[in-house]
Amino acid sequence: MNKMDLIAAVAESTDLSRAKASEVVDAVFGAIEGALKQQEEVRLVGFGTFTTAKREASTGRNPRTGEEMAIPASTTVRFKAGKGLKDAVN
Numbered sequence: 001m002n003k004m005d006l007i008a009a010v011a012e013s014t015d016l017s018r019a020k021a022s023e024v025v026d027a028v029f030g031a032i033e034g035a036l037k038q039q040e041e042v043r044l045v046g047f048g049t050f051t052t053a054k055r056e057a058s059t060g061r062n063p064r065t066g067e068e069m070a071i072p073a074s075t076t077v078r079f080k081a082g083k084g085l086k087d088a089v090n
Contacts, residue, residue: 036077046084053078 001009003025011021032050035042042050057073081089 044082046082048082048085049080051078051080052076 007018007022007025010016010025011018014021016024032042036050036052039052052075055074055076058071059068060071061067062069
């Protein structure tokens with residue numbers, strides 16, 4: 001499922017137009033992104049939790065040349081599925 005499929009599913013299940021459903025989906029994604037940018041946890045009970053994690057700088061190797069290279073520190077997003085989502089998938 002891609003974003004357009006999600007918008008179509010939301011529009012169908014809520015009797016909204018596709019344009020309005022698109023705004024809703026974009027607003028939800030924007031709210032999650034905004035919270036994560038502020039290092040906040042996003043917990044959707046029954047679905048899962050989005051958190052940020054910091055990765056330390058490290059050194060790696062270029063697989064082609066074997067040359068060492070510096071990997072800069074970064075922040076990444078982690079998702080842990082909630083019980084409701086796990087049960088729905090199993």
